[in-house]
């Protein structure tokens with residue numbers, strides 16, 4: 025697990041990285057490209073020579089890694105790593121964090137990290153991915169859930185742009201109802217689908233807010249996070265004050281705590297709030 029500058033959690037944990045949604049404002053893609061997509065032609069790759077997994081590659085690319093599998097899921101290339109991809113460069117030994125760049129990758133060797141971290145934390149699971157994307161195998165999600173359940177000292181925040189997957193898993197009885205599991209949906213406009221359930225903790229992450237929200241349907245959540253687009257992207261949307269006021273008014277009416285990201289502090293002035301729902305529900 026890593027410390028983070030994301031202000032609504034204490035830590036991020038990325039047993040899965042990479043995403044295929046293609047959001048134009050994606051920060052994770054840039055990070056993965058900057059620190060990943062390793063130059064496989066140089067450096068020395070180490071690994072477990074007695075690997076029990078066969079290296080399979082269904083693409084024309086060749087990855088020199090031990091205990092690694094690359095295959096197709098829903099027609100999309102995904103990868104699994106059983107152990108960290110370690111590269112030696114000069115005197116340095118480096119664990120490559122994104123050896124396949126932004127290709128969805130399961131870092132199975134990271135599954136014990138929550139258990140190994142004894143101090144309770146609020147953990148954003150999958151800040152570098154969408155764990156519930158259509159291309160993610162059920163087994164990956166279930167292994168992540170199991171790792172979370174094995175470390176109940178933490179609070180886990182999941183977040184997706186594909187809330188239908190929550191619904192599908194819920195219908196199959198595969199979406200845990202643990203009090204310390206929070207299922208979030210990212211929405212950037214008023215038309216996007218969301219997940220709400222009486223059996224689960226849910227939240228909305230309206231980030232970056234790209235348009236006004238007028239629907240009272242947004243009342244269906246246990247927590248609402250709002251944030252503006254940051255960075256220098258061409259076409260960046262600057263939110264209007266009344267967009268935020270309207271959401272806050274909706275939430276106040278429904279008794280929903282609101283968390284504004286730092287990106288809204290200047291816009292909101294004395295009305296800037298950062299509220300958490302934990303005390304009410306856990």
Ligand code: SF4
Nearest residue numbers: 043045046047050153
């Ligand atoms: S869902 Fe998140 S990780 Fe995936 S492309 Fe969009 S911003 Fe990036």
